[in-house]
Amino acid sequence: MLKVYNTLSGKKEIFKPIEEGKVGMYVCGNTVYDFCHIGHARAMISFDIISRFIRHLGYELNYVRNITDVDDKIIKRAQENNETTQTLTERMIAAQQEDELRLGNKMPNREPKATEFMQEIIDMVQVLIEKGFAYQGTSGDVYYRTTVFSEYGKLNNRKLEDMLAGARIDVEIAKEHPADFVLWKQTKEGEVFWPSPWGNGRPGWHIECSAMATNCLGSHFDIHGGGPDLKFPHHENEIAQSEAATGKQYVNYWMHCGAVRVNNEKMSKSLGNFFTVRDVLAKFNPEVVRYLMVSSQYRSAIDYSDQSLLEAKVALERLYTALRQQNIASSYAPTNYTERFEEAMKDDFNTALAVSVLFELVRELNKAKTEDQVKASELAAELLFLAELLGLLYQEPDYFLQNSTVSEGFDEVRIQELIDERTQARKDKNFARSDEIRDELVSNGIELLDSREGTSWTRS
């Protein structure tokens, strides 16, 4: 029995798909005007793991994640770069895919782009106007009429009146009500545009998701996810648009991951305190980033720092060390660890608890290595299977351990030469020389592990 925390109700609920055995999930992707930062990585990894586990439970999952490739920020950035919006977005989409593959994500079933759904967007705006949920303002822009959607604010427990007290909403004369938001925006000189019944222009930020989600998954589907900062206004507005247009409940389960923080502040574009995925991968193996995300539950806030990455690296090394030079059984009977792992995951995808089960399994595996090789190889197979559900332990143990950080120090050839020399020195009982070599390697960030099979090394 899978339990999912639903932002809409504020509670964990038993998950029940609309159609038996099938799940439709829409996740808000990125606006592609810049490289992905760690906050994006968290959202992408969280929903990747959620999708893996939903499939593991036997559901046929249709995972759709959009790409926003029309937007004010894209236009602005393209102008600054003196390039077209299309070349900018194509470049950023390619970069995003590259980052994501390095982080070990599986791609969604479908990644619709806003520009490919222009007709559907226009159709939806048209319907909203016909139903009285939208109007063309004096500026020519088309707005959503929040005052007639009685449930406006239900996702965020807000009332229209209360929101005015905040007084941070733009007062635009063209709008009937300050909370009304743009569905279709008139083009300005030199900007990309599409023809529409309301003149040349482009969609507002929220309507594209309503149009893409309902077209890809239907007017009523199971799960809608995204980052914490999308709850308001983006998802609130999506609900308003979609439910007004279709007359049906839009989504059953709203899921939001937690924020990534830096120095106790949210990492965000507007604060400028963000680290791109590329920044981090220049220093650490991508799986370290993934482990950091997995080591806490997806809804909790994560503190990002070199320290937290280092701790993630060390923990991951323990898992990989257990697999080093270990036979993997071709089959195994799932043990209690699998059961406990699955129970943890079924409780709102508690990856932190699931990972702790992996560590307990590893302890038993390490013990079995000297006592019962068959058991050890079976536990290793079980470990790999469970880790795969989190997208972990997909690298060769030696490769990971030698490349957990990116280092400009000794190359592998030089390291091997020194190890060979040390091995000879040890055979000769020349321990002074052997220790000297080890010290030299350690001071260059290389740790040695002697075993009966020989000496292996790890980048620290």
Next chain:
RNA sequence: GGCCGGAUGGCAGAGUGGUCAUGCAGCGGACUGCAACUCCGUUAACGCCGGUUCGAUUCCGACUCCGGCCUCCA
């Protein structure tokens, strides 16, 4: 001001009405030429004040502090 979260051992991070999280660090031991890895043992926590209870870190209420959202942001 409104609405959401959160406060757990030295750090990170789960969870539970009464026995163990887990990882790192610490301490004692085994293994090792010495280390590292690994194993065994071990120390140590539930913001503050009330209430419910035989018993609360866990449930309820107040308080304090921290974070997020209310404007573009995963």
